[in-house]
Amino acid sequence: xxxxxxxxxxxxxxxxxxxxxxxxxxxxxxxxxxxxxxxxxxxxxxxxxxxxxxxxx
Numbered sequence: 001x002x003x004x005x006x007x008x009x010x011x012x013x014x015x016x017x018x019x020x021x022x023x024x025x026x027x028x029x030x031x032x033x034x035x036x037x038x039x040x041x042x043x044x045x046x047x048x049x050x051x052x053x054x055x056x057x
Contacts, residue, residue, distance in 0.1 A: 009045050016041040 001009075016037045 009042070012041045012045045013038060 017034075020034050020037055
């Protein structure tokens, strides 16, 4: 993986983590939600899509 692609992935993951923390889901027991969010971020990155700003119910 080249440096620019790696940096882009890092940005996507940081965005996903910030969103997770902002929504208050960073407590113990919510690892499944965090994992799902990170997997979505990687999937969007591999497909070249912008990170979605979906709000979970």
